Amino acid sequence: MAPSAVAELAQRLRALPDVAEVLTRPAELFSYESDGLTLERGSPLCVAFPTTTESVAAIVRACNAAGVPYVPRGAGTGLSGGATPVNGGVVIECARMNRVLEIDATNRTATVQPGVINEHLTQAVRALGLFYAPDPSSQSACTIGGNVAENSGGPHTLKYGTTSPHVLELEVVLPDASVVRLGRRDGHSHGYDLRGVFVGSEGTLGIVCAATVRLVPVPESVSTVLAGFASLRDACSAVSAIIARGIVPAALELIDDRTIDAVEASVYAAGYPRDARAVLLIELDGMAVAVERERDRIVEICTAGNATLVRVARDEAERLALWRGRKGAFGAMGRLAPDLYVHDAVVPRTKLPDVVDAINRAAEARGIRIANILHAGDGNLHPNITFDRRDPEQLRTIREVGEAILRICIDAGGVLSGEHGIGLEKRDYMCLLFSEADLEPMRWVHDAFDPDDRCNPGKQIPAPRACAESNPRHRGYAHVDF
Amino acid sequence: MGDAFEAIVGVAHVERPDSLWLAGARVLGVVRPANARELAACLRAASSAGTAIVACGAGTRQHFGNPLDARECVRLELGRIDTTVELDPDEGIATLDAGVHIGELAVRAAACAKTSGFSSLPPGGTIGGALAADPFTPDWTLDRRLPNEVLGVDMALANGELTTAGGRVVKNVTGFDLVRLYCGSLGTLGVITRATVRLRAAPECERVVSARFPSVELGVQAFARASLAGEPAAAALRIDGAGAELLCRFVGDEKAVSVQAARLPCDEVSFEAWARLRTELGTAPTPGRARVRVSARPSDVARLCRAVADVVGAEALHSVFPLAGSVVAEVEDAALPRVAAEAERLDAVFLAERAPGAGPAPCDAFGAPPSSLALMRSVKTRFDPRRVLAPGRFVGGI
Numbered sequence: 001m002a003p004s005a006v007a008e009l010a011q012r013l014r015a016l017p018d019v020a021e022v023l024t025r026p027a028e029l030f031s032y033e034s035d036g037l038t039l040e041r042g043s044p045l046c047v048a049f050p051t052t053t054e055s056v057a058a059i060v061r062a063c064n065a066a067g068v069p070y071v072p073r074g075a076g077t078g079l080s081g082g083a084t085p086v087n088g089g090v091v092i093e094c095a096r097m098n099r100v101l102e103i104d105a106t107n108r109t110a111t112v113q114p115g116v117i118n119e120h121l122t123q124a125v126r127a128l129g130l131f132y133a134p135d136p137s138s139q140s141a142c143t144i145g146g147n148v149a150e151n152s153g154g155p156h157t158l159k160y161g162t163t164s165p166h167v168l169e170l171e172v173v174l175p176d177a178s179v180v181r182l183g184r185r186d187g188h189s190h191g192y193d194l195r196g197v198f199v200g201s202e203g204t205l206g207i208v209c210a211a212t213v214r215l216v217p218v219p220e221s222v223s224t225v226l227a228g229f230a231s232l233r234d235a236c237s238a239v240s241a242i243i244a245r246g247i248v249p250a251a252l253e254l255i256d257d258r259t260i261d262a263v264e265a266s267v268y269a270a271g272y273p274r275d276a277r278a279v280l281l282i283e284l285d286g287m288a289v290a291v292e293r294e295r296d297r298i299v300e301i302c303t304a305g306n307a308t309l310v311r312v313a314r315d316e317a318e319r320l321a322l323w324r325g326r327k328g329a330f331g332a333m334g335r336l337a338p339d340l341y342v343h344d345a346v347v348p349r350t351k352l353p354d355v356v357d358a359i360n361r362a363a364e365a366r367g368i369r370i371a372n373i374l375h376a377g378d379g380n381l382h383p384n385i386t387f388d389r390r391d392p393e394q395l396r397t398i399r400e401v402g403e404a405i406l407r408i409c410i411d412a413g414g415v416l417s418g419e420h421g422i423g424l425e426k427r428d429y430m431c432l433l434f435s436e437a438d439l440e441p442m443r444w445v446h447d448a449f450d451p452d453d454r455c456n457p458g459k460q461i462p463a464p465r466a467c468a469e470s471n472p473r474h475r476g477y478a479h480v481d482f
Numbered sequence: 483m484g485d486a487f488e489a490i491v492g493v494a495h496v497e498r499p500d501s502l503w504l505a506g507a508r509v510l511g512v513v514r515p516a517n518a519r520e521l522a523a524c525l526r527a528a529s530s531a532g533t534a535i536v537a538c539g540a541g542t543r544q545h546f547g548n549p550l551d552a553r554e555c556v557r558l559e560l561g562r563i564d565t566t567v568e569l570d571p572d573e574g575i576a577t578l579d580a581g582v583h584i585g586e587l588a589v590r591a592a593a594c595a596k597t598s599g600f601s602s603l604p605p606g607g608t609i610g611g612a613l614a615a616d617p618f619t620p621d622w623t624l625d626r627r628l629p630n631e632v633l634g635v636d637m638a639l640a641n642g643e644l645t646t647a648g649g650r651v652v653k654n655v656t657g658f659d660l661v662r663l664y665c666g667s668l669g670t671l672g673v674i675t676r677a678t679v680r681l682r683a684a685p686e687c688e689r690v691v692s693a694r695f696p697s698v699e700l701g702v703q704a705f706a707r708a709s710l711a712g713e714p715a716a717a718a719l720r721i722d723g724a725g726a727e728l729l730c731r732f733v734g735d736e737k738a739v740s741v742q743a744a745r746l747p748c749d750e751v752s753f754e755a756w757a758r759l760r761t762e763l764g765t766a767p768t769p770g771r772a773r774v775r776v777s778a779r780p781s782d783v784a785r786l787c788r789a790v791a792d793v794v795g796a797e798a799l800h801s802v803f804p805l806a807g808s809v810v811a812e813v814e815d816a817a818l819p820r821v822a823a824e825a826e827r828l829d830a831v832f833l834a835e836r837a838p839g840a841g842p843a844p845c846d847a848f849g850a851p852p853s854s855l856a857l858m859r860s861v862k863t864r865f866d867p868r869r870v871l872a873p874g875r876f877v878g879g880i
Contacts, residue, residue: 107779107807151655164659165630180854186807187624188777188831190848191877192671192858196629196662200655214624217713244572246595246683287742290735346651350573378653418653430657437643442658444864448857460657 001045001068001088009066010046013090016062018055020096023047032091035078036138038339038389039399040424042086044071049096053171053179053209056092060207060455061177063090069454072203074114074146077138079342080423082150082202087457092207094145100124101210109168109185111212114145121213130215133160136419137327145208151200153419155251155326158377159285160216162419164199171210172198175450185212197445202421203456205449219285222250223295224319227302228276228309232256232360232372235278236353238305239376242282243349245301247294251283252377253326259333259371259384263325266332270325271318273309280376281326329373330384336371337386341398343405347414349379355412359383362404366397380418381409406432422460430462440464486527487513487556491520495562503839504536504557505875506549512557518636518644518675524558525673526642529868536872537673539581539611542604544838545766546615547668548847551874560610563675570681571596575633575650577678580610596681599631604764610674616666618775618833620759621716621731623805629665636676637664640866650678663861669872670880671865685733687740690756691748693728695719698802701726702784705804708746718759719802726802731756759801767812769837773800774821777808778830786830793817793824819845826850851878 001009006024013022023029024046033041045068050056063070069089076083085091098115105128112121118139122131135154136142142152148170153162160166169183183195198205229235235254242252255263260272260279272279282298284291295312302310313319333340347355356372359381363370371384383405387394406416406429416426416433430439442461449455488496495514502509510533515521528535534552538544538559564581571594578587585605591598602621603612613635616628634648637660647660664674695701701719705728714730730746732739743750767773776786786809787802798811813821818834822845825832832849852858855878862880865871874880 104779104781106781109779151659153653153655157653161625161630162653162655164662165625165627168624174857180857181852182854184831184852186777186779186782186831188807189852190831190833191852191855191880192667192861193629193662193665194854194857194861197658197660200659216625240572243574248683287735287738289741290738293735293737346649346653348573348575348651350570375653379651380653413650415649415651415654416656418651419655421655422657426656433649433656434646438645438647439657440643441637441639441645441647441660441865445658445660445663445861448860448864 018052020049035083044085047091074143080425082423169212221288224313228273253281254374254376256372262332268328341385344420345409346418507555522638539608547875634678637672687736692751693748696725780807848877
């Protein structure tokens with residue numbers, strides 16, 4: 001787009017009611033070239049800051065008139081490149097749509113604008129004995145709108161689920177700039193569950209301008225257990241044993257020794273045992289009598305599973321310290337290298353020991369050492385790869401390791417993402433999991449919402465016929481060796 | 483047309499009834515494919531010929547939805563597609579063909595101390611039928627809904643393709659969540675042939691407690707107060723001539739259930755009382771009668787109750803679900819438009835179930851369509867361009 005046309009578009013956006021700001025200078029645009037996945041970058045034409053649903057619709061209308069794509073963005077904490085403007089266009093930054101519109105304690109719902117920060121919502125309702133359950137590690141920065149776009153999870157997804165089951169109704173600006181409501185605030189929607197499809201569509205079907213979400217009563221009792229193990233395999237086996245016994249903790253996290261070292265050397269130090277090869281962080285919540293009983297069963301399972309240490313947090317301060325280490329782990333890895341590639345995949349929980357071994361072997365064969373954090377109870381792995389993006393050889397190697405991880409997980413019956421989404425990062429790997437016939441219905445849904453492909457184009461779903469070359473099923477073999 | 487189906491499934495598996503009607507359309511043939519491939523081929527043949535298709539599991543939910551927007555149809559029965567592919571208690575999943583009966587899943591799951599999200603549904607129904615209809619049960623709450631328990635589905639599309647959505651793992655954000663789109667779509671986007679669902683640990687304890695109130699309103703008020711002390715997994719007020727009986731169902735750890743149940747001013751009763759309510763809501767209405775459900779927020783339930791009673795008389799009220807925000811009444815067919823209009827006025831959701839084979843519908847079974855109807859039509863058009871999959875049966879005549 002010619003500079004004069006960009007200037008004209010920016011001018012038109014600035015003139016719209018309720019658009020707080022429009023950024024156009026290169027230094028200002030730099031921060032919007034990527035989200036948390038810094039491997040991929042793109043330059044936006046400009047960044048617009050709407051404050052109301054009407055102003056979002058007006059920006060979309062202006063983009064359509066100018067024939068430019070647009071990319072919705074929350075806090076930019078996403079880890080799959082979903083908010084990266086690879087095709088240029090206008091970034092519609094929703095961070096200033098940050099009002100809690102309604103709290104309905106009786107019906108346990110809250111209606112918020114998309115820029116409300118996840119943790120702020122819980123803070124707003126805590127005094128009412130309620131909380132918002134989805135808790136991504138970035139919850140002190142990420143927004144509800146971004147969570148809806150990515151169907152975000154977090155450690156407590158094991159018991160409470162990802163974002164989708166917590167979203168009742170969405171007010172959405174569609175790609176034709178019309179405003180529609182998907183779902184209902186009472187949860188009794190009828191017709192196709194377009195709300196369910198929209199959650200996790202990574203900003204490709206429209207822009208969330210308000211969300212009514214479900215709130216959950218603060219549990220009567222919470223207990224957190226830390227268990228240390230001398231081997232990663234023992235820790236994974238303990239996870240499988242807990243799941244097999246039918247216990248559903250609120251959270252069941254695994255942290256390996258490399259992560260422990262990073263955390264314990266950082267401001268997030270939590271008192272994790274530095275001689276352990278891995279620790280499990282297990283949280284139980286609910287009625288006091290039930291929590292006490294399940295905690296005893298967990299302690300018993302871990303002890304029988306060769307735990308070298310089993311410690312129950314004695315008070316709230318110790319519990320919070322244990323979680324500070326877990327939630328700060330990604331930040332702590334900043335000590336290891338300038339850049340961090342946080343991978344995300346899911347495997348059947350019973351396959352965790354073998355898969356973690358295979359991933360570590362695949363990385364070590366390429367000279368890479370991985371730091372693992374797992375939402376182990378869900379089978380959700382986060383192998384973290386530290387690197388220096390200024391070194392092209394490292395960049396090439398970590399992409400290779402990333403692909404190897406995905407192939408190992410899919411071969412084990414897993415999927416590409418548990419909570420970070422597909423975005424740019426994994427779009428071209430969708431064909432490893434899905435056939436062309438599987439992807440076609442996704443394209444039909446996309447075309448029903450966005451026939452002109454203007455809303456966050458190039459994300460999540462690969463182009464037609466891209467699968468013919470990369471899908472193992474198309475190439476006639478089902479098992480991939482590593 | 484019948485010849486095309488016979489060529490796919492074999493002569494022995496096609497029946498040509500003389501006088502069989504389904505959702506207001508004459509049934510040209512009953513076709514029973516042996517597997518998903520045959521089923522998909524049947525859909526392709528129907529699309530080519532422009533013949534309306536209605537998929538059936540056990541046929542227990544034929545009272546759902548609007549009449550077919552077609553004079554004739556083919557009934558596609560999934561009873562032969564009934565393999566339990568996998569039941570893995572350690573992983574907590576089961577993969578089942580659409581024709582597997584809910585009762586069979588319950589028995590197999592119970593054998594390894596597990597249960598599933600289907601447990602509140604009548605055992606005679608099938609997995610595929612339940613997923614297509616996503617029916618309301620007395621156990622329905624905002625966080626305990628059938629689609630939340632489904633991890634992946636295989637679906638046969640109108641174009642004859644077999645596709646997979648979701649997976650076999652308990653957490654998954656890989657691409658659009660088509661599982662949620664397919665669940666509850668009443669067979670209008672395709673036919674579910676297989677599903678992978680969660681298995682959960684069977685509750686150690688399940689208890690139902692009860693208390694009687696002279697009126698529904700007093701029962702709703704008492705429940706609102708009492709539930710603050712100990713919230714049950716589900717609750718219902720069963721209405722009769724003498725007032726209302728509050729039933730609360732608790733599940734979980736034995737000690738926790740005892741503590742919670744003791745907080746409510748109720749007496750323990752047999753689980754039969756709850757099972758009876760499930761059966762009543764899972765059975766088709768008798769001819770000439772309709773079952774109507776009006777729903778909004780839990781705090782609206784008393785208001786909804788009064789409004790429905792004003793329209794059709796208090797004696798028509800059947801039950802009230804204070805956690806779900808739903809009121810169920812049994813009314814004459816002719817009263818449906820008035821209840822639908824009242825629901826629309828109150829911004830509540832209306833859903834009517836009528837006896838199978840009932841005459842022309844007095845109003846849309848789903849009441850006033852949502853504002854996203856145009857978008858829904860656009861989705862339907864892409865999945866089923868010849869409009870052969872249960873045409874007209876869904877919301878807004880989709």
